[in-house]
Amino acid sequence: MLAYIVRRLLYAIPILIGVNLITFALFFVVNTPDDMARMQLGVKRVTPEAIEKWKVERGYDKPLLINAEATGMATVTDTVFFQKSARMFVGDFGRAEDGRDIAREISARMGPSLAIALPTFILGLFVTVTFALTLAFFRATAFDFWGVVLCVAMMSISGLFYIIGGQYLISKVWRLVPISGFGDGLDAWRFLILPVLIGVVSGIGSSARWYRTIFLEEVGKDYVRTARAKGLPETVVFFRHVLRNALIPILTGIVVVIPLLFMGSLLTESFFGIPGLGSYTIDAINAQDFAVVRSMVFIGSVLYIVGLILTDISYTLVDPRIRFE
Amino acid sequence: MMGFQIIVLWSDVLIWLLVAAGMGVGVLIAKNPPLLSAWRRVGASRVGMASAVVLIAFALIGLVDSLHYRSQLESKPGQPVVYSVEVLSLLDALVTPLRTRNEKTYSEPFATRLYAKETIDVPGKGTVRDYPRLKYGGIHLGEREDEVAADVAMTAFRAAVLAFLGWLAVAGVVAQIVARDGSGWQKIWRGETVFAWNALLIMLGLILLIAVPLFALSTQYHVFGTDKVGQDVLYQILKSVRTGLIIGLVTTLVMLPMAVLLGIVAGYFRGWVDDVIQYVYTVLSSIPGVLLIAAAVLMMQVVIDTHPQWFSTSAERADLRLLALCFILGITSWTGLCRLLRGETLKLRELEYIQAAQAFGVSNWRIIVRHILPNLMHIVIIALVMDFSGLVLAEAVLSYVGIGVDPSMTSFGTMINSARMELGREPVVWWSLAAAFTAMFILVLAANLFADAVRDAFDPRAA
Numbered sequence: 001m002l003a004y005i006v007r008r009l010l011y012a013i014p015i016l017i018g019v020n021l022i023t024f025a026l027f028f029v030v031n032t033p034d035d036m037a038r039m040q041l042g043v044k045r046v047t048p049e050a051i052e053k054w055k056v057e058r059g060y061d062k063p064l065l066i067n068a069e070a071t072g073m074a075t076v077t078d079t080v081f082f083q084k085s086a087r088m089f090v091g092d093f094g095r096a097e098d099g100r101d102i103a104r105e106i107s108a109r110m111g112p113s114l115a116i117a118l119p120t121f122i123l124g125l126f127v128t129v130t131f132a133l134t135l136a137f138f139r140a141t142a143f144d145f146w147g148v149v150l151c152v153a154m155m156s157i158s159g160l161f162y163i164i165g166g167q168y169l170i171s172k173v174w175r176l177v178p179i180s181g182f183g184d185g186l187d188a189w190r191f192l193i194l195p196v197l198i199g200v201v202s203g204i205g206s207s208a209r210w211y212r213t214i215f216l217e218e219v220g221k222d223y224v225r226t227a228r229a230k231g232l233p234e235t236v237v238f239f240r241h242v243l244r245n246a247l248i249p250i251l252t253g254i255v256v257v258i259p260l261l262f263m264g265s266l267l268t269e270s271f272f273g274i275p276g277l278g279s280y281t282i283d284a285i286n287a288q289d290f291a292v293v294r295s296m297v298f299i300g301s302v303l304y305i306v307g308l309i310l311t312d313i314s315y316t317l318v319d320p321r322i323r324f325e
Numbered sequence: 326m327m328g329f330q331i332i333v334l335w336s337d338v339l340i341w342l343l344v345a346a347g348m349g350v351g352v353l354i355a356k357n358p359p360l361l362s363a364w365r366r367v368g369a370s371r372v373g374m375a376s377a378v379v380l381i382a383f384a385l386i387g388l389v390d391s392l393h394y395r396s397q398l399e400s401k402p403g404q405p406v407v408y409s410v411e412v413l414s415l416l417d418a419l420v421t422p423l424r425t426r427n428e429k430t431y432s433e434p435f436a437t438r439l440y441a442k443e444t445i446d447v448p449g450k451g452t453v454r455d456y457p458r459l460k461y462g463g464i465h466l467g468e469r470e471d472e473v474a475a476d477v478a479m480t481a482f483r484a485a486v487l488a489f490l491g492w493l494a495v496a497g498v499v500a501q502i503v504a505r506d507g508s509g510w511q512k513i514w515r516g517e518t519v520f521a522w523n524a525l526l527i528m529l530g531l532i533l534l535i536a537v538p539l540f541a542l543s544t545q546y547h548v549f550g551t552d553k554v555g556q557d558v559l560y561q562i563l564k565s566v567r568t569g570l571i572i573g574l575v576t577t578l579v580m581l582p583m584a585v586l587l588g589i590v591a592g593y594f595r596g597w598v599d600d601v602i603q604y605v606y607t608v609l610s611s612i613p614g615v616l617l618i619a620a621a622v623l624m625m626q627v628v629i630d631t632h633p634q635w636f637s638t639s640a641e642r643a644d645l646r647l648l649a650l651c652f653i654l655g656i657t658s659w660t661g662l663c664r665l666l667r668g669e670t671l672k673l674r675e676l677e678y679i680q681a682a683q684a685f686g687v688s689n690w691r692i693i694v695r696h697i698l699p700n701l702m703h704i705v706i707i708a709l710v711m712d713f714s715g716l717v718l719a720e721a722v723l724s725y726v727g728i729g730v731d732p733s734m735t736s737f738g739t740m741i742n743s744a745r746m747e748l749g750r751e752p753v754v755w756w757s758l759a760a761a762f763t764a765m766f767i768l769v770l771a772a773n774l775f776a777d778a779v780r781d782a783f784d785p786r787a788a
Contacts, residue, residue, distance in 0.1 A: 018608035026620050031627045039627050152777070156714065156770035158721050160741055161762045168748045266615060266726060285619050286727050288626075297620050300613040308611070 001316075008312060012305045016089070019301040023294050024085040033060035033080070036290055040097070058291070059083055059094075084294075093295040097287060102295050106277065112182055113264030113276030115192060120199035121261055128204055129250065132211035137238055139216060148212070154205030162202040163271045170194055180273035195272045199265070211250055218246040248318050255314045256307035263300055328397035330408045334644040337391045339575050344388070346578075360702065366782035371516075371524035373778025378528040379771035382536075386563055387570040390416035393640070412640035416567075420560060422544055426461035428555035434756050435477055435546050437463035437470045462547045477542060484541035488533040496526050550756035552744065558757050561735050562764045568736035569768060572651060572720045573713040579655030584662040585705060589693055591663075592670025602667070610660040615726075621653040622728040643731035650723070650730060654716060662708045666701055673697055703783040710779045714772035721765065737765045 027036075037054040038046050055061040060080060067078045076082060084094060093102035135147040171179040177194050218224070219242055227237045264278035273279070277296070284292035354360045367373050392415040395408040417424050431440035438456040445457050463473055500509030503518055513522045539559070542548050549558035591602040609617070629635075629646060636642040673679060674697070682692050717737075723729035724738025725745075732739060744757035 014604070015608050015611055018604065019612055022608065022612070023620065026624050030624050031631075035627050035631050038631060152773055153770060156766055156773050158718050158737075158741075158762060158765055158769075160721055160725060160745075161766075164741075164745055164748065164758065172748070260613065263613065267722060270726075281616070281619070282726060285623065288623060290623065293616070293620050293623060297612055297616045300616045301611045304611045304613060 004316070005309070005313065008309045012309065015305060016302065019298065020085050020088065023297050024081055027290055027294050028064055028080055028084075033058075036060070039288060084291075088295065088298045093298075094291050096284070096292050097289045102292055105280065106295070106299065109264075109275060109277045109280050110262050111276075112188075112274050113262060113269065113278060115188060116195050116199070116268060116272075116274055116276065117261035117264055119192065119196045120203075120265075121257070123196060124200040124203045124207070125254065127200055128207040129211055129247075131204065132208045132215060133238075133243060135208070135212045136215035136219065136242075137234075139219070148209060151205045151209040151212075154202075155209070157202075157205075159202050159267060162198050163267060166194060166198040166201075167271065170197075180271065182272075182274045191272070191274070195268045195274065199268055211246075214249055215242060215246045218242050221245075252311060252314045252318065255311045256304070258310065259303040259306040260300070262303060263296075328406065329394045330397070332393040332395055332412050332638075332640075334393055334412075334641065335648055336571050336575065336644050337393060339578065339648070340388065340391045340571065343574055343578060357699070363703070363783050365519070367778050368520045370778040370782065371521045372774050373782075374521040375524040375528040376771040376774040376778070378525055378532065379767065380775055382532055383566050383768055383771070384570065386416065387567040389419065390414045390564065390567040395638075410638055412638055416563060420543075420563065423557045423560040423563075426557065428459050428462065428547070428551045429457075430551070430553060430555050431754050432459055432462055432547060432551045432555075434548055434550040435463070435473060435542075436550065437466065437473060440752075440754065459547075462551075463545060465545055477546070480541055480545070481538040484538035485534055488537035489530075491537075492526075492530045492533050495529065499526060549760040550754075552757050553747075558760050561740055561757075562760055564735035565737045565740060565761070565764065566768070568647065568730060568734060569717045569720060569765070571647060572654070572730075572736075573716045573772070575648065575651040576654045576658065576716050577709050577712050579652050580659035580662070581705065581709070583655075584659040585666060585698075585701070587659075588663040588666025589670050589697055589701070592667040593674055593689070593693060593697065595671075599667075602663070606660040606663050609657065612657075614657050615723075617657050618653055618723065619726070619728050621656070622650065622723075625649045625653070639733055643734040646731045647734060654719070658712065658716075662705070665704055665708070669701055669704060670697055673700055707776075707780050707783055710772070710776040714769045714776065717765065717769055717772065737761050 033055050034051055037051040037060075041050055041054060052061070062078055062080050062083065064080050067075050070078045087094075091103055093106070096102050096105065131147070135144050138144050138147075167179055170176050171194065177190055180191070182188055182191050224237060224241060227241050228234075262277065263281075264274075264276040266278040266282055268274070269276045269278035270282040280292065281296045283289075284296070354364055393412050394414075395410070395412055398407045398409050400407050429439060432438070433440055437459055439459060441456070442454050443457050444452050444454055446452055463470070463476075466472060466476060496510075496513075499522055500507075500513060503509035503512055503522060512518055513526065516523050539548055543557075543559055547557050547559070549562065551557055552561070587602050587606075591599045625646070629642065629649075636645065679692060679696055682696060687695075720729055720736060721738040721741055724736055725742045729738045730736050740757060740761040744754070744761065747754035747757060
């Protein structure tokens with residue numbers, strides 16, 4: 001098992017290097033630092049001196065890959081690639097446009113992101129699995145039919161509508177909770193209810209339909225027929241056998257998103273003014289803060305790869321037939 | 326008659342290419358019995374046909390909006406001909422009243438007065454603060470402003486009667502086609518036809534009954550109201566359709582060749598080719614989609630902003646930005662299909678008939694084209710229709726985040742983005758958002774239902 005995990009981790013390294021190279025190519029080769037400087041400085045203040053100053057301040061004045069002027073190791077290390085891209089591997093993300101340390105900012109913003117994403121994830125999973133199970137239990141009835149119709153309708157509604165409509169109805173018309181904002185400690189719950197609720201509701205449509213298919217697939221299997229043949233009541237068949245077995249593909253399928261919960265949700269956080277990583281990313285995109293976007297791309301990939309490894313491990317844990325090859 | 330200059334935007338080229346490709350595929354399908362029978366199953370599905378009619382209606386709007394021109398400006402004889410910088414489409418020309426009759430600011434649907442009080446001069450009474458009369462909305466009523474409801478009902482009724490007659494004519498033709506002896510009506514009504522004519526005709530009737538009165542009313546009123554700068558919301562909705570369709574269709578067009586080629590090659594040849602392709606798509610798919618799109622779009626903006634000399638009109642710039650967005654979305658979304666096709670090819674290549682072909686000495690590429698590709702078509706078609714709705718929804722989100730289409734281009738996303746603060750003001754302006762969300766909902770719902778029908782027909786195991 002340990003050897004397997006180590007091998008999976010080693011396999012992640014070339015992928016991260018690939019991600020790093022892609023971001024490097026996107027941010028420094030497709031556009032030269034000069035282009036970025038012009039963009040950041042605005043049309044009025046563009047002078048060769050200003051561009052040069054902007055580049056020196058951020059360390060973009062070095063050669064991209066190989067510094068011919070330096071000697072020894074410095075030919076490789078004293079370059080934009082090494083200083084800006086390669087150092088992300090050790091958690092050094094440099095500074096944002098406003099001069100703040102990106103790594104510190106990220107660790108401070110993970111908390112609020114998680115405070116929204118984790119309850120949404122757990123509650124959402126519970127609600128959708130329950131709903132899908134009910135649909136599968138009443139399969140081929142009118143209830144099932146209209147439930148699926150509801151799912152298709154709900155997944156056809158834009159996520160923006162859930163947020164805008166929910167904020168309008170619950171916060172503005174009914175005045176139940178504040179429209180947006182975030183508080184410290186336990187006081188934050190008032191701000192969290194609405195985004196979590198909206199997050200859960202907007203996810204029901206597509207996941208419930210998908211889980212229902214998984215349940216129905218499981219119901220058609222031989223062991224279920226055997227269970228019925230021995231005379232077990234339908235409820236026992238369903239909750240003791242079908243539910244347990246169907247949860248395996250559902251749970252292993254969603255393990256991959258667990259690490260990404262740290263990243264938060266771009267839309268929810270920016271609409272509700274939550275100081276998490278999602279709104280950090282949005283602000284960076286709007287301010288064209290390339291250093292922050294680059295860092296978020298890298299962190300996002302790291303978390304996703306962690307999720308993939310966790311998925312593989314969870315498969316092998318729940319299904320002994322899968323060997324550690 | 327004013328002269329005009331035909332403008333062919335890149336997205337127009339792709340859209341019409343897509344139409345041509347669709348017809349080509351249609352011919353191929355007609356020659357391929359298994360595919361034809363699968364499409365017959367789609368044709369027999371009531372939900373599938375009803376949603377297809379809705380999709381075709383949207384597609385027609387988009388196609389009419391994909392023929393562009395620049396009209397000639399008035400110039401003195403002897404001077405060189407100058408064309409307007411404004412690029413218009415055939416749709417713009419057809420709905421000129423909607424496009425040009427702009428009010429000053431917000432007005433409610435079917436309103437005759439503005440939504441904000443202003444200081445106006447009333448002859449004989451001096452200045453008063455009141456809701457000023459609209460410049461165009463309900464202007465034919467003159468002083469009889471209280472008759473709006475009656476007038477709207479009357480116009481709508483007349484148009485509905487017209488629509489019903491038109492529908493009867495179409496339905497009559499269809500009934501004749503179904504059965505020459507006059508029993509066609511009965512067969513259609515009872516659903517005894519193989520092709521789901523009843524669903525198709527009912528949906529067509531519904532669309533006509535809604536669209537014709539709406540169009541008749543829109544010449545006299547702002548049926549969906551006007552937005553902050555006084556532009557008709559119905560016009561914006563019509564213009565948004567093309568953007569949504571392009572995002573949904575061109576993106577799959579961009580990613581399809583890459584996904585199909587790489588997926589098959591990886592699965593068929595295995596070995597180092599497989600390793601390289603797997604590495605590439607693992608790397609790309611491990612970057613969270615939104616972030617990769619954000620990074621790529623930011624970079625694209627820099628390129629566009631630093632090269633203004635590439636574009637002669639702002640429409641061209643917006644158009645290229647739209648295509649770049651499609652391209653970026655394609656790059657980020659081909660990996661899923663590629664993985665699917667690779668897995669399926671791995672299974673197919675072990676089958677006896679492929680091994681037999683190999684034993685006969687048939688070349689690898691011939692095996693791929695003749696034996697593997699046709700057996701993967703159902704996966705490709707399912708992926709194509711399933712992706713569409715997701716992409717239309719994604720466009721709205723991306724435009725909200727600020728990494729979507731050009732702000733000057735009308736789309737559901739830019740409409741929602743510019744209208745999202747309006748629910749917060751007093752009194753509430755709801756019609757822009759409601760119209761955009763409803764139109765998008767109808768488009769996406771139709772696409773989802775059609776996708777389900779296609780999937781059920783091509784892959785009976787799922788669903």
